[in-house]
Amino acid sequence: METMKIHDITPNDLPWKIRYDASRCTLCGSCVAACSFRAIAPKVERRRMVFSEGDFPEPKTRFSAIPVIRQVHSIKNYCRGCGICEKVCPNDAIGPLRNVDNRHSIVTRCLAGDSVKRGGRKNLESTSRTLDRLRVGRISQMTDPSLDAQRHTFDLLAPFGRILPPGKLPFAVGADGKLQTTGQSPPVRWIYPVIIGDMSIGALSWRMWEGVAMATAYLNEECGLPVRMCSGEGGVPVRLLKSKYLKYMILQIASGHFGWNRILKAMPHMTEDPAGVLIKIGQGAKPGDGGLLMAQKVAEHIQAIRGVPKADLLSPPNHQGLYSIEESVQKMFLSMNAAFKFRVPVAIKVAASATSVSVFNNLVRDPYNIVGGFFLDGIDGGTGAAHEVSLDHTGHPIVSKLRDCYLAAVTQGRQGQIPLWAAGGLGKTGDLAADAFKMMCLGANGVFTGKLILQMAGCVGNDMGRCNACNTGLCPAGITTQEPALAHRLDPEKVAQNIVNYYLAMDQELKKLMAPIGNSSLPVGRSDALVSTDRAVAERLQIQYVC
């Protein structure tokens, strides 16, 4: 008997075990070739076979070496459960099985002396979300007839930009009895209330990015939905900066300042203004930690766009050199606004945290009138890479934080002046329209979403911790990788088509929700339209409790 080595890694230590049926396997090799994580490998086994050749049983034994597929027992090449092997196997001979007894989080740290890093949340506690405990409860009756989602017109648009209070509008009554504009107002763009969230061109494969950009253009130009896409931190290809499609793009500047040199240099050559600028102070998916772009994903074109060498790139949790929210807002906003000559709205994105309401209160009183939006990002979302400990254990859920901000604005009579945008796990169940609608009733002007966009594109991950390998550069779906072979698995046209179709369906569903509560514009602040069967939720959000 072999000596037992207790510290050896076996599949039982890993989150997924491979189910393999040698009798069905034809050894075509497809699964091994397709597994981007190298989590399975061919191996030769010595097998004993008993056989009989004559008319009467005359058992003989033969030993032979036969090839099989085996799971790799390695903490580096562990199986992510992505199921690609199963997808490509012609004989249903292989596939992953979740291993509830795994010791992965312990052995990884023990062996590597490093923290576990992951791409995307696993949301293992996601059985019931706050949003799912809310219902749209106000249904119009005879006295306030409901609208007809098919026949009536609806305005599904949300503001991006600083909105002046009515008393501050630069109006004078002219001789003809009409109001005339006598001064400047901050720029405001009315856009589709669901923004494609900030995923950088380094985080996504170039084909994925192209697919999303294509979908955005198609939604705008063919479907009449003014959907905007946020570039994420990491810059934008110069060709896009100079193209007419820039007008659909919200440029993000974050703590790493990646790519901004190029953007500034391209400014004189821009033929269109960008849709907006989003300054990222914090992010809910990895609050206080900063995003990680692992060296594996820093391909040559990424190095060029960001102006960096091939190394791990960290977006620091805060803007180095800025010491307060006031200072950072003032500096960045003034410089960004000045750069685009005050034609482009500038918004700010923070992580939902204990202090986000204070930050919002601060901004609402902003004397410069330049904060064009408050993007609030809660846990539960997230595609980016970060240390597992941050992803799993830090941050606030979005729902109550968003509500707090809205109610803070109500208390000051300033609702709507800084549009509220919220994200973080919206659309997790697949129904983004319902989540977006409820968030609006609670006070959001619009929402943004990232991870769901990946899932529209064909991401095989799910919220139960499947795959979550976006950080490794080995995305088996070609979505979050810069490996040419893997990226080529993705069909950008199909990505665009899926996103466009999802948006069209969602648009229809939003109207289906707006009609019965009698709204032809977005239901921002219509908390009276929501009810909850959970008393705690109802009290916390100040909505009606029903049972």
Place this chain on the structure above:
Amino acid sequence: MCRIGAIKSLNYVHPSQALLLMQSQQKGHDNSGFAMVMHDLGGIFEGYKHLPTLSLACTDEGLKVAEDMLHAAGFQRVLQWVPEVNDKPGLDINAMPNYVFETFDYPKHIKKSSQKEKEELLLDMRLNLRAALEDDEMGFVYSFWPDVVTLKEIGDPRDIGTYFNLWEADSKFTARVITAQCRQNTNYDIVRYAAHPFFLQGFTALANGENTFYQKNKEFQRKLHRGYIGFESDSQCFLYTLHYVHRQLGWPLSYYKHVITPLPFEEIGHRDDAQELQAIRQSLSHLEINGPNTIIGVLPDNTLFTCCDAKKLRPIVVGRSSDTVVFSSEVCGINEILPDRDWETDIYPNEREIVVIDNNLEVQRWKQ
């Protein structure tokens, strides 16, 4: 559903006309109240147009509290009219012990002040009175303003008319503009303050409908002006928006419609005044109304107007003769008041206009 109506005439009109106008639409309401506001007063009030009149329903105790407060503030009573009531048994009415209409001269210290300062004082006085009389429902202060009286009661309009002896027309109690409403209480508690028309600083508004943006409107309006209080009915929001847009912001009345029912963005984009309309829409989105509504309003200069929600989900019709214009939810109301008019000239306002009647009874239709 409520029924609403308004009469504007070159001659002084008695409230019995308003009762007739509303009674013919009986099927459309449930007797949960009748209320009216009279502007441009005739009869006993005619000589006091420049002095404020208090409209109060109260207990004996409430009356004493109110009068003490007014005297303490320096107001001197110059006229008092207490309607003689006919408290015969069996009337469907939930009456208060006293109905008082008193006209006051301004306190000495403010006599030389500007009109604006006087108007602010009148508002403060009414708000203080209301707050003081709120305990134990000692009284309800509906208006305190020159040339305006308000009567509100809970019960069957016919019986309310009988109780106040309003069926017999006389020349003592008349006005050139009368707005009236009969209620059907659908959403909120039956309280006296919830009965339309609502009044604030010379502005009167009443509505037939449901304001689905009540919560939004209310949350926003609360912070806009000290006079925006109560919110006993979702229709109060229309008054406050009217007051805010026209008086506080100083915008022409034509913009009221752009605030409450803004044009779709696409249409705004095609207009010459797109910049202004867009700024209004984004800045005042919390004052939009989105439910089914017809609104009737009166301005401080006695201009009468009506407009509807953006989808025209509630009825209104305007009929006229040479000296009278009548607004009514149902045409049967106008038939009652102006049986001989040329009904072919009746106006059925559409969802994109304001119909305005000036003091010469000229009818204007302003396209939104």
